[in-house]
Every structure is written in C-alpha cells, then in structure tokens.
Amino acid sequence: MSSLAFPSQQIGDFTITAISDGYLHASFDFLANIDPTDASRMQEDAGIRDHTSIHINGYLVRGGGHTVLIDAGAGGFKQWGGRLKTNLRLAGIQPCEIDAILLTHAHPDHVGGLIDASGEAVFPNAELVAHHREVSFWQDDGNLSRAPERSRGNFLLARQAFDSYRAKLREFEDGEVLPGITAMPLPGHTAGHTGYRLDSGDKSLLVWGDIVHFPQIQIPRPDVSIAFDQDAHLAAETRTRLLDCVATEHLLIAGMHLGEPGFARIRRTGDTYAVAYEKCT
Numbered sequence: 308m309s310s311l312a313f314p315s316q317q318i319g320d321f322t323i324t325a326i327s328d329g330y331l332h333a334s335f336d337f338l339a340n341i342d343p344t345d346a347s348r349m350q351e352d353a354g355i356r357d358h359t360s361i362h363i364n365g366y367l368v369r370g371g372g373h374t375v376l377i378d379a380g381a382g383g384f385k386q387w388g389g390r391l392k393t394n395l396r397l398a399g400i401q402p403c404e405i406d407a408i409l410l411t412h413a414h415p416d417h418v419g420g421l422i423d424a425s426g427e428a429v430f431p432n433a434e435l436v437a438h439h440r441e442v443s444f445w446q447d448d449g450n451l452s453r454a455p456e457r458s459r460g461n462f463l464l465a466r467q468a469f470d471s472y473r474a475k476l477r478e479f480e481d482g483e484v485l486p487g488i489t490a491m492p493l494p495g496h497t498a499g500h501t502g503y504r505l506d507s508g509d510k511s512l513l514v515w516g517d518i519v520h521f522p523q524i525q526i527p528r529p530d531v532s533i534a535f536d537q538d539a540h541l542a543a544e545t546r547t548r549l550l551d552c553v554a555t556e557h558l559l560i561a562g563m564h565l566g567e568p569g570f571a572r573i574r575r576t577g578d579t580y581a582v583a584y585e586k587c588t
C-alpha cells in the first residue's frame with residue numbers, strides 16, 4: 308500500500324499525512340454547556356452514527372530534510388487507538404526513520420504511542436519536542452498530588468514518555484521549532500497546549516491539536532467544552548478566538564480529533580462556524 312491511501316496535503320516542500328490511531332469513546336456527560344440530547348442530535352444531523360466516538364490522528368510531516376511525527380496516538384492505553392505504528396508502516400515509514408516528534412500536549416491519547424509495553428521509546432532516533440510549560444506541568448509533584456485519582460495515570464504516563472526520551476527532550480517557549488514549522492501556544496486544554504503552523508512556498512497549514520474533540524458540535528458551538536480541558540473557560544476562549552482567525556484567513560487546518568478526513572477549513576455561517584473537510588491529494 309502506498310502513502311496515497313492516507314489523507315495527505317502538499318504544503319510547499321512539506322508533505323503532511325494524517326495517520327489514524329483509531330478511536331476512543333467519551334460520554335456526552337463530559338461536555339459542558341450543552342444537553343446530551345442536543346449533542347446527539349448535532350452528531351446525527353452531521354451523519355455521524357457512533358455519536359460518542361472520538362477519532363485520533365497523528366500527522367506525519369516529510370520535507371525540509373526531516374521526517375516528523377506530530378503526536379503519537381494513544382498506543383492502546385485504556386484500549387484507546389493503538390493503530391498508529393502499523394498505519395505509519397503502511398504509509399512507508401519505519402519508526403527508526405522519525406527524527407523528531409512534536410507534541411501538541413501530553414495527554415495519554417497523544418503520548419501513549421511514544422512508548423511500548425515495556426516503557427521503551429518506540430521512535431529510537433527521534434528528539435521529543437514540547438512546550439516547556441507542558442513538560443513542567445506533568446513533572447510537578449504538587450500538580451500530581453492535587454490531581455483527582457482518575458487522572459493520576461495521565462501524570463505517570465506523561466512522565467514515563469518524557470523519561471524514555473530524556474536524552475533527546477527539547478523544550479521550547481515559542482517561535483520556529485524546525486525549519487518552516489512554528490509553534491503557536493493555544494492554552495486552555497492543557498497548560499502548554501500548542502499548535503504547529505507549517506509555512507512553505509505560498510501555502511500554510513495549522514495543526515491545531517485538541518481545539519475540538521467533537522468537531523460537528525464544538526465548531527458550531529465553541530462554548531461547549533469537555534472535561535478533558537484543564538481550564539474550560541480558557542479553552543473555550545482560545546477555541547473561539549482561533550476559529551475566528553482560521554475562518555478569516557481561510558487557513559487549512561489539521562487536528563488530532565478532527566476526524567478521519569484529517570484536513571478541513573472553517574467557514575463562517577451567520578454568527579457561528581462550520582467545518583468543511585478538504586479534498587485530499
């Protein structure tokens with residue numbers, strides 16, 4: 308199978324490919340500011356059958372002398388996802404070929420795939436690149452001790468992932484993280500939640516991380532936040548501001564929970580927004 312089987316976009320010298328990790332499920336009880344019945348109706352109207360399933364993507368970026376992965380999927384943590392490594396191979400890439408991993412943040416469905424069952428790095432030649440606030444947050448023992456029991460596992464997994472890449476961990480503040488790839492802090496979902504903007508030739512793309520988990524709900528209703536957002540108010544504010552920016556710029560976007568098509572643009576409709584999935588090359 309060639310990489311043509313996976314949704315891809317050409318952004319100047321970069322080829323970016325959506326690599327599916329599979330799915331996780333989240334109850335609508337995790338959503339704030341919306342009745343679960345209304346959430347179901349929005350999914351139904353959008354033609355989504357499994358209303359509470361959340362698709363997980365990682366993105367492979369080739370070009371500029373690098374082979375980069377943006378986020379690594381859940382790796383089967385809590386039986387979420389786990390297909391990214393196989394799909395990467397089907398796209399023609401072996402784990403040892405990845406030379407950098409850019410993290411949008413360190414939740415389990417983004418870092419679980421960085422390590423195998425014995426805690427070893429899955430991508431032995433990759434540097435791990437993340438916002439310094441994200442690394443600090445998960446390493447902080449005070450944050451761990453204040454965390455509810457149900458999210459302690461998230462801390463342990465994030466720490467294990469950082470430890471496995473300790474010798475090649477690179478933390479940044481902002482700015483260009485690799486040639487042509489610029490970090491865009493998008494705080495709220497987590498402390499160091501970061502998007503990555505690719506600019507090459509006259510083309511651009513923003514990988515916006517977890518700005519939405521249910522695109523057909525949260526793009527028309529940016530005020531709807533999810534319990535996974537560390538700061539629900541700030542996450543909604545960031546989402547609303549970013550939707551305005553990307554709609555105005557007509558910017559191509561990619562997102563870890565944008566759905567299997569992997570790429571979209573945001574249209575303004577009246578006083579809100581809609582997602583328009585992009586045809587892939």
Ligand SMILES: [Zn+2]
Nearest residue numbers: 414416517563
């Ligand atoms: Zn996520």
